[in-house]
Amino acid sequence: MNDSFGTRLRARLDECGPLCVGIDPSPALLHAWGLDDSPAGLERFSRTVVDAVSDVAAVVKPQSAFFERWGSRGIAVLERTIADLREAGTLVLLDVKRGDIDSTMAAYAEAYLDRGSPLAVDAVTLSPYLGFGSLEGAIMSAVANDAGVFVLARTSNPEAAPLQRLVADQVLAGAAAANAGHTPFGPVGVVMGATLPALEHSLADLNGPILAPGLGAQGASPADVARLFGTVRHTVVPSVSRAVLADPKRLRARTLSYRDECAAQLARRPAAQK
Numbered sequence: 001m002n003d004s005f006g007t008r009l010r011a012r013l014d015e016c017g018p019l020c021v022g023i024d025p026s027p028a029l030l031h032a033w034g035l036d037d038s039p040a041g042l043e044r045f046s047r048t049v050v051d052a053v054s055d056v057a058a059v060v061k062p063q064s065a066f067f068e069r070w071g072s073r074g075i076a077v078l079e080r081t082i083a084d085l086r087e088a089g090t091l092v093l094l095d096v097k098r099g100d101i102d103s104t105m106a107a108y109a110e111a112y113l114d115r116g117s118p119l120a121v122d123a124v125t126l127s128p129y130l131g132f133g134s135l136e137g138a139i140m141s142a143v144a145n146d147a148g149v150f151v152l153a154r155t156s157n158p159e160a161a162p163l164q165r166l167v168a169d170q171v172l173a174g175a176a177a178a179n180a181g182h183t184p185f186g187p188v189g190v191v192m193g194a195t196l197p198a199l200e201h202s203l204a205d206l207n208g209p210i211l212a213p214g215l216g217a218q219g220a221s222p223a224d225v226a227r228l229f230g231t232v233r234h235t236v237v238p239s240v241s242r243a244v245l246a247d248p249k250r251l252r253a254r255t256l257s258y259r260d261e262c263a264a265q266l267a268r269r270p271a272a273q274k
């Protein structure tokens with residue numbers, strides 16, 4: 001039997017410390033790196049990130065849209081990037097933010113979670129806008145494949161607050177129900193921005209990982225991560241993209257510094273959940 005996503009994520013967080021690094025090959029970053037905005041440029045960018053961070057970041061998160069811009073050639077680079085990351089032994093979280101009716105979700109689950117798919121990853125981001133129940137099949141597929149999902153709850157962008165404030169507790173309750181009884185924690189993570197002014201929701205019963213994007217470019221600091229998620233410090237995965245990707249020469253050093261600073265800040269907080 002294979003290890004569950006929760007078991008593998010626990011092991012990576014214990015081994016590497018708390019950080020997810022994004023692979024976001026935007027036109028601006030490709031330009032800053034002196035690379036062409038082309039499939040070859042995407043490939044060089046992605047390989048460089050994989051080589052620099054995959055042994056020190058618990059999770060690496062390619063953003064699908066930056067590859068999709070180049071159609072089938074971009075998707076081919078994404079496939080190779082996923083294969084490189086898996087070979088390097090890091091966990092791959094593909095940021096695709098999918099959400100649809102149950103029959104269509106089954107196709108998304110087949111694309112990203114089914115072990116046999118060329119785009120199979122350890123976890124994907126999902127949107128709950130069609131109702132948390134519409135994600136049930138994808139969650140079952142994740143469990144069957146020892147994979148995970150991260151459902152958007154309170155995203156890092158400020159304009160999300162008025163809408164998501166109304167429904168985040170439903171998302172958290174759905175995730176907690178799906179995670180009940182799993183050890184060390186369940187397959188359903190949630191996305192909660194590190195940029196949130198205040199938490200406003202209880203994470204005490206979640207029993208799942210929390211992806212916390214927004215470090216650096218969106219203004220959040222490791223101290224913010226600790227302020228918001230200190231009580232669930234063993235399950236929070238702070239995420240950073242542009243602030244470490246800005247300069248290829250400093251990619252590894254910046255990754256190490258964000259990781260170590262997040263670990264140090266979180267260690268200062270009381271832990272309520274292991």
Ligand SMILES: O=C(O)c1cc(=O)[nH]c(=O)n1[C@@H]1O[C@H](COP(=O)(O)O)[C@@H](O)[C@H]1O
Pocket residue numbers: 022024061063095125154155156157191192193213214215216217218239240241242243
């Ligand atoms: O799901 C995500 O990864 C995500 C959720 C969220 O709430 N906010 C957020 O910025 N992201 C992603 O995180 C990346 C941005 O990271 P920065 O470049 O560090 O700001 C992008 O790929 C976003 O799509």
